[in-house]
Amino acid sequence: MTADPKTPQQRMSRQRFLTSPLVHFFAIGGLIFAVYALMDDRPDIRADAITLTAGDARQMAEQFESGWNRPPTADEMTQLMQAWVEEEALVREAVALGMDQGDAVIRQRLNIKMRFLAESQAGALIPDEETLQTYLDQNSDKFAIPPRIAFRQVFLPDEPDTGIVAIKASLNAGDDPMAVGAASLLPHDLPLTGALNIDGMFGSGFAQAVQAMPDGQWAGPVDSSYGRHLVMITQRSDGGLPPLDQIRPRVEAEWRATQAAQMREALGRELLGRYQVDLPDVNEVLSE
């Protein structure tokens, strides 16, 4: 560390933060803090000194400019700096008097800031290919495409089996499947579709029955909720994990959501681990 913290409170919190195992877990976040500390050009200060660096003052001027579309005048700059000094003094005195203790709003904001720290780091992480590939492999159930089949179907009329055999033979001889069969509103030709969607259209169990049929020829009959069908499987896809480059945005979004959740949890665990937690007995509280 090249710079001493401004106040004893800050010294404590920063040291604690930098030596915390949490920082090692949040490798990138920790790195940001370390770099920030290395780049800190603030002069040594005493607890009773209020010092504004030229860099911070320039930032105030820029902030002013972004609101007013012009730089502050010399008078305005002086007022800005004076206001900052007063605020800094008031805050230090308030902290010294313990006024930050027991204030619900301050507690809330600190709480949020710490949680936000975890989540914002997740948002800033840029995963490499290997990380995403590993995540994809480890969460295959989340991304796997179920097995799918594409097929054509002809809805059969109420017809003795001999009639069905004849229809099947004619279809396999090349007759137009859209010119035969009974009236219905079911699709004639389904692209690659998963079992859940197929069952939604034809009724439960249909997909499994179709899957058992041979490829490339009219086969069946197969029973649906509506009646009997002849089917011809035109394509099968085993499903499984699509390659990363096809679903990269989704994988990255899910990975980041998982990181944020893990970091939130880890933060909670890590922090609690540093305290001895003493809670009254639940039943005792409730019995009063």
Place this chain on the structure above:
Amino acid sequence: MAIIKTFNRAVLLIGASGGAAFAQSAETPTPPRSEYSPYVEYDYPDQALFGDTHLHTAYSADAGLVGATTSPDDAFRFAKGEEVMSSSGVRARLGRPLDWLVVTDHAENLGLPIALAEDSPLLQETEWGRDMAQTFAPKTFDARVQTYMSWFGAVNTPDGGDPMAGSGMNETMWQRITELAERHNQPDSFTAMIGFEWTSGPDGNNLHRNVIFRDGKELADQIVPISAYDSDDPEKLWQWMADYEDRTGGQLLAISHNGNLSNGLMFDDVTLSGQPLDRDYAQRRMRWEPLYEITQIKGDSETHPLLSPDDEFANYYRWDKGSFGVEPKTPDMLPREYARSALKRGLVYDEKLGANPFKFGVVGSTDAHTGLSTADEDSFFGKVSLLEPTGNPVRYTEAITGRFTPDNSTDDMVHGDALASGLAVVWARENTREAIWDAMKRKETYGTTGTRMRVRIFGGWDFASKDIDRADFARYGYQHGVPMGGDLPADTSGAAPSFLIRAERDPDGANLDRIQMVKGWTTPDGEPQERVYDVVWSDDRQVGADGKVPPLGDTVDLAVPTYSNSIGAPYLASYWHDPDFDPAQRAFYYLRVLEIPTPSWLAYDRAFFGTEIPEGKPLIQQERAYTSPIWYTPGQG
């Protein structure tokens, strides 16, 4: 070809009207093919995809502040068929997944309950936000209700403006929602669409619209949703939608709902700013909101017994006692509230203005505020989380509307009046955002009260009765006519238009009772007219002296409860041509398909919880589907 015939399911094709007889085992001429493979030209919509365009989660202030804990993530997982825990702690799972879902949380302080639950620093950005955070802080039930009331006050303050404006909360929450839609969108198996609800309700009268994106997160994140804080006026919404399209190159459409709770404002004869409707208004309205949600939990909006006195099925889950405001309902408001009368009045406007302001197609949806899209009678999770399945009679007695009218007891609509409805169905080629949105845009949609029956209609000038049996029904229908939502092409022959009609029951549901054709038209002196024709029905019933097909009776056993498909038909089809056609009259035609009677959600509740259902609430009902109309305009296509 010799042995291949088209086979009738003649046994199911019972009943005819309009002078059409059914073909008996007609040989179907196959048109000459230009390609060897018949599938080369197979590019028309052939899948009925079932979804919900209207669902709220805890991101909606009026859900998350009063009991809902479900996120859009839960909503999408549930719609996909996964088990989720409901907000009231009841395990919930859909019997069958949906094909697609739009989560449409209220734009007014989108995500406020989430921000409160997270103690978000964004709340500290405005005085109102700080007040809300403080009110909410104890996190007790009372604190939540207090917070809800404060929000309700803000959202109902005329010209009050967004009390969180400039805080960044809308942006933050919107982007979380679009992110979740993106994560759940799986083209070809489940489509997660982006949307929101613009909740305009001047004086508590319902002018709400759901706005549906064709686009993904990348474009949707370039805006934050317009809210009723910005404007109550639908014309401002349309301008905002136009601006979005200009800015991003994306595409939007809006779906209005609950005209039955608008006290005559939804299909009014004047604009919200009091101007008479003109051609420009009519064109803009249909440009931006091609669809109307005709059925949902808060009642059915097809028609009303006072509007359709000759329609014995008009009295279906009527919610006709006022709105969310203080003004009671009066009968003169009804024609400006219901879909059928609006469609009829639209024809009169079309004649007068040269454009029809009410030329909409229809869908059904739930409008559930539970994050759970349940339109099935046997697992209805209700309108709001506090009224999820429970043996507590509050599930039937809690007032949903009419709270603020002067006479508080008699004009309330209570949760026991709720309809476990509905579904939005699109005819599409594939299950993707683009294909579903495009179907909505061209109005090739229908709405059901929860049943997954399939319904198709094609209208044209040269259909013949034998065409109804064609195995290539859809291909032929598109080649020679227009589907639901379309306009009949120009015709100069003076002959009546003809229609090919099919309906197939829910594969896991009840048989069909009948298909009806609802026709609306205008007389030369501009009087809108309507008539309901029984087109085809089950069980060989004879038309009665009153010209109507008699009721089917029912097979419901309320003790279980259950029903049997021993009555009704799994499939009904008909060729129909208009027996009363006048080529000089504007007209529309849509289908209403009725299932056989089945137990209502109240009957399932009674059997499961042993609760007593309040007097007068239906235990048996007939689920139904309504299609988008096909329009006829003299001299035009």
